[in-house]
Amino acid sequence: MHNLSQFFPRLLAAVIRVCKLVPMLPVVILSAIPLALLDDWRPWGSVINLPILNNPGLGQWLVIALVLIIVIDTVRGMIDDIRHGQLGVDLLAVVAILSTVAVHEYWASWAVTLMITSGEAIEEYAQSKAERSLTALMNAAPQTAHVVNLPGVGRGFAADKGDLSDGFRRVGSALMAASAAQHFATVPVAQVQPGDVLMVLPGETVPVDGELLSGEATLDLSAINGEPVPRTVFAGARVMSGAVNGSAALTMRATQAAADSQYQRILQLVESAQDSRPAVVKTADRLAVPFTILSLAIAGIAWVVSGVPTRFAQVLVLATPCPLLIAAPVAYIAGTSRLAAAGVLIKTQDVLENLGRVTQVFFDKTGTLTVKQPQVVRVEMLPGVETQLNEDHVLMMAGVVEGYSVHILSKGIAKAGAEAMARLRARFAAGQRDCPEPEASTPGHGRDYPVVKNIREDTGKGVSGEVNGHAVRVGRLAFAAAGDDGFLATSPSDVRMRFGMLQPDEMASYVSVGGQLIARIVLRDVPRANTKAALARLHELGVSKLTMLTGDKRASAEIIAREVGIDEVHAELFPEDKVAAVQAADPVTMMVGDGVNDAPVLAAADLGVAITDGTSTAASESAQIVIMNDDIAAVPRAIAIARRTKRIMLQAVIAGLALAVVGMLAAAFNLIPVVVGAFLQEAIDVVSILWALTAVLDRD
Template sequence: MSRLIRFFTKILDICKLVPMLPVVVIAAIPLALLGDWRPWGNAMAIPVLGNPGFGQWLVIALVLVIVIDTVRGMIDDLRHGQVGVDVLAVVAILSTVAVAEYWASWAVTLMITSGEAIEEYAQAKAERSLTALMEAAPQTAHVVNLPGVGRGFAADKGDSSDGFRRVGSASAAAAAHRFDTVPVEQVQLGDVLMVLPGETVPVDGELLSGTATLDLSNINGEPVPREVFAGARVMSGAVNGSTALTMRATQVAADSQYQRILELVASAQESRPAVVKTADRLAVPFTVLSLVIAGVAWAVSGVPTRFAQVLVLATPCPLLIAAPVAYIAGTGRLAAAGVLIKAQDVLENLGRVTQVFFDKTGTLTVKQPQVVRVEMLPGAATRLNEDHVLMMAGAVESYSVHILSKGIAKAGAEALARLRQRFEDGQRLCPEPEASWPGHGREYPVVKNINEDAGKGVSGEVNGHAVRVGRLSFAAAGEDGFLAVGEAAPLSPRSGQLPLRGGAQQKDDLRTRFGLLQPDEMASYVSVDGRLIARIVLRDVPRANAKAVLAKLHELGVTELAMLTGDKRASANIIASEVGIDEVHAELFPEDKVAAVRAATGAGKTVTMMVGDGVNDAPVLAVADIGVAMTDGTSTAASESAQVVIMNDNIAAVPRAIAIARRTKRVMLQAVIAGLVLATIGMIAAAFNLIPVVVGAFLQEAIDVVSILWALTALIDRD
């Protein structure tokens, strides 16, 4: 029963989209039962039409309504720069009336109205992913209006977030009952907003609640909800989890992340790629060819009905509907894969890419240098191992803003997890002598007295131990200005110290004891309780899937893969060899990158693509045939210089986008060619009187359905 209800619901929806369709279907009843009924006798006989019956007059009326509506649509198309070629349908339906083939006239009206319904269905199906994005757009926002938090307080005090933390953070539940729901366009900068469970974040802002769980799948396709903490950026379009959150608006709706995404989607929907425009233009010669075949058939046979027989089979639908449906479907597939394009022309050009330029840092590699190993200082006999060093260093580096800090902090968190797991597995051989040192047995390290010396390093206490991480001179220096180098087993300050006088030579000696770094490596040194004990080595590591992605691009026929970077050539060459780059351009200034891409872009049939982060690489993205900005959904997606935006920060989206583009164009051509060939064969058969006019009208509908359904196969994931 439920299936039957859904079926009739869909039928009702289709009838709402095309109101004339049920009228045309019902008109078949009086045509069949009262077609020749003439209660007026011969009083309504007119030239050409003769004396139609009651049911036949109803069909003529339907024909006039549909012809007027079709002509109006053709005029509107011409005003918008599109070719109005529905003239075939108009001539075909009028010709069937002229030769008194009223069932054929009814069949053509059914074909036109049902064709509109099929077109609406196909467009909706093709735009499903895009429509989902549009429908998820936030419409309202809850502006908190507690004492000391509302707009008046923000205006007086200048910072509503501080007011909320003082007044409202202890009573977030109460805040849920003290807000005004307003249209999202009315949200002002600094407003404190409440987002209830399951609601969409209305504007970009800063999280005021302690924690929140956000579903970012609408933004970047990320399947797993992300947990964020107080002070984090929250983006419009994210869906809140199971608890209410409070946030402070940092952007108005028009400037927020989701609105920028919607602008990209809207521009892609409204654009028409060159190949679709070409298909529109091809409809004109097809119309002329159809009229010539119909005219010749009439002239040779001497039978006017032959003209109508041919024209009811002449359908430009594969050109007018199948081509744009295929491209909308391809655009929707890209959106579902986390790739947004600014115009459908980009989809066409994507399939023709022959050379791809990549930025190195953050594109081919991860965004921050990662820890690759920990080197314990030879002769520094301690009871600490590599994981303890990483745990302590990561704890203090988590408070730093240095370029290496995030990599060390991440490695420290992983080391902490390993230490905890070993403890749970029964290992009790801790480096700390039983419980005599502070922090023994704690689940998380206790960190105190953090101090960062800009450009040198960061220091602090971790579980009661003094930890210094940074440059060699910073980490190894004791309070008395001496380099402290560990030699004895006990951990005690300043044992085995070397005087700092002549320090440059001593630092070189220490580096030699650690070993030489590779050209692409960098290091931070670690001391614990005044003793230099280890060196943490980091490097700009390739993305885990970079090599496979570049190999896939070669498989797709991309002939050349190049790297553009301002980094040292030695470092660039190492990354290039690891991921499979063909050509390296290193030590470049921004203008050098632009020149390299411009030279390739102007070289004959080469279609170039530049893949970068969309901000630092903006000039290069602009000069390439296709600029691709990679983001993770937390940065501005709508880069002015990029035509393609990857929302999930996954480099695998590059070959996937190319594969989708190529398949979309292939499916479009198949749908168009198959439809036109079938229509042409049908017209020739009708010209020889092999297909009756009524049968031809229904056969044309079948050709339309085949071509449109074939175009919709562009939605199927076969790449």
């Protein structure tokens, strides 16, 4: 009973929504009442006697008026389509409805008007349902921003100060006061300019791109890159528009105007994809022309052979171009919506068509097939050196000092150091006390976090500092092994021999503690966790060749290629070499990359795919497809969605046209009455459109 009580209000709301989309629909439905009650009523008697129409009754005149309104509107739409380079193929509907009036089949006329208006309503509903993911994305676009109006924290402040961290300290207390006292003005987001300091309240959407001034903030990035877990960022971090703020107010400085921010770029991609028409839909438009000729031929032959004019209308009411006019574009909009839900944005719907025809995929290596930074694979203690430190101690100390560095290896070592620190804490909590300290009273002894002092980075050499009282050096062998006087105690070749040879795809940072070289940290470019599975899925989808294009050395490139299942490797390439390799391949080619140096080859490929984490890069600007969730598995998923979309579109079109042709032939032999045919045509339209709409379902 409870479900029933909810059903009727929902049904009523849906009906009202449909009627608002197509206001003529309720008028047509209600016109059935006077047609039924006042069909032959002629208060004017026999005064009127028109050619063809003779003397219709009052109810019949109402239907004729509706027919004229719909015909005029349909012809106007056909002319507008032709002006925009599309074929005006509603001719069948116009001829069908006029022919039913000409043979005085007014109920059939009413049925065709109902078919046209309800078909329009179904199209509007189907498109709105297919576009739900895209519409939700656009509706969530920030509209306003809170600009802080306190002195000393506005536009240009950070640039004047020179030191951004000093700027953070200066404005911190003022911004908290602004939050408490509402010292900000709410303005349209278009008025925000770079340099403005903004307040984003809990639960609000970040209006423009900027940098965080608050100490930390928790942001939901699911609308940008599909990342399900909120991300915690700290002062100075980039904050992207479209992110949803957590439970505490944050302050940020705008670095981009709204029109140039990340979320607006996403919306531009969505809008361009919605407005475009894929080649396959244009082909469907062209198919409507021979279908129209065939329908008119069947109707004309039926009239001539039978000698009954009604037979012409009887055939044409079943001639429905809706599978071509509506089902094809609905299927492709549904496919675009599915891609958006999977974190894949396309710039035009032609991309969706080409996705299903990919024969060869090229991949960049670093950051695409592999993670973005080299990762620690092992720690090797220097043979012959006695120390109480183990691998986790080395990683923890090295990770702490590398956390202050900007070197390419620093992030991988810092990440491994944080994991090692967690293991050491767990062991300490369990009672282990084997971490050596210079003195028991040294600050930091036994504490959760190490005490760090005197961090210094020598560019191109390494980083040094004190960790819990230990002098730590991390970097090149000559830097880490040097004594206080700058000289090496042993030769580099002797040290490398004691450690052993590295593999071609490995690199190392050396670590000394207390002036003694004790270990090296070995890193390598490791594949993404799901790369091998993603590439295997591409082979399953029938992609014939998977090729790696990289500027890296061949030995290291081939190691990665073997691990992930790449068929062919082109190594030691410059950007122009990558472009040449793609242009020499057979169509249809796809290039997948993530970096700035990938931009030329992404533009050269038939389909360029940029894998990003939601931030804007040169790669995503030149690509036709942008993967927003930094997931390589989205590549085969996008191809699978595209192929299913095209398959469903063809099924909807072919099934709809086949049913229409069978119906027309049956009507030509007088097996289907004209009124029944008009309603049967409506059923064919509904079946084809609803089948096209199944492209939005997650079944690939």
